[in-house]
Amino acid sequence: MDVANTKACAKAPHCIWSPIPPPELRGEAIEDLSTNGGFVSFDITSRHIEGKRLDKTVWNLLNFYAFVKNHVKVKTL
Structure with missing residues (x-):
């Protein structure tokens, strides 16, 4: 979060890490979602x-x- 406040990263998309799949991937086969690190989501805007x-x-x-x-x-x- 501290890096996001710097001028160089001010225009970067918001990024979220989660140990569970995002809503877009829920319902997929569990074998396809196995991970040891989690999931990263970016909020890409126009x-x-x-x-x-x-x-x-x-x-x-x-x-x-x-x-x-x-x-x-x-x-x-």
């Missing part, structure tokens, strides 16, 4: 996808898993 921002937003979301995986691996070494 501001994040207007004009040229769409490509950057999509790229960031698609690479989020690799970003987290790299940081978790680095912290455990």
Whole structure:
């Protein structure tokens, strides 16, 4: 939350972590939802996808898993 108050992150989408699946995934097979880390949800608004921002937003979301995986691996070494 402290980082979200910095100027550099002021325009970033709101992010939520939860140990349970978000409502959009409830009802899916439990085998498909098994995780040892939880679920991350982003609140993407029209501001994040207007004009040229769409490509950057999509790229960031698609690479989020690799970003987290790299940081978790680095912290455990």
